[in-house]
Amino acid sequence: MPKVKFQNTGEEEEIELGAELKEVTKDAGWPIAYGCEDGVCGTCIVKVVDGEENLNPMEETEKQTLGIMGLDEGGYRLACQCKCNGSCTIEGM
Numbered sequence: 001m002p003k004v005k006f007q008n009t010g011e012e013e014e015i016e017l018g019a020e021l022k023e024v025t026k027d028a029g030w031p032i033a034y035g036c037e038d039g040v041c042g043t044c045i046v047k048v049v050d051g052e053e054n055l056n057p058m059e060e061t062e063k064q065t066l067g068i069m070g071l072d073e074g075g076y077r078l079a080c081q082c083k084c085n086g087s088c089t090i091e092g093m
């Protein structure tokens with residue numbers, strides 16, 4: 001079963017394919033803050049340390065928000081916009 005790992009603490013959660021990263025982090029109680037939950041405010045930024053290829057491609061809103069923040073390179077994603085199609089490791093910012 002695929003897993004999401006939280007780099008900050010080393011904790012891991014088993015997930016169903018297609019799980020929303022937002023729900024995984026909330027269910028696990030990992031300290032990632034959410035605001036709009038719509039890819040606009042940038043509150044939920046995480047760095048994808050491993051398994052970036054297992055996340056859904058970015059849509060335009062997420063790209064724009066990360067671009068405004070100057071974080072459109074380097075493996076950053078907005079957790080509220082990510083679906084997990086396999087294992088990945090994220091780091092909270």
Ligand code: FES
Pocket residue numbers: 033034035036037038039040041042043044045078079080081
């Ligand atoms: S909660 Fe606002 S961008 Fe994710």
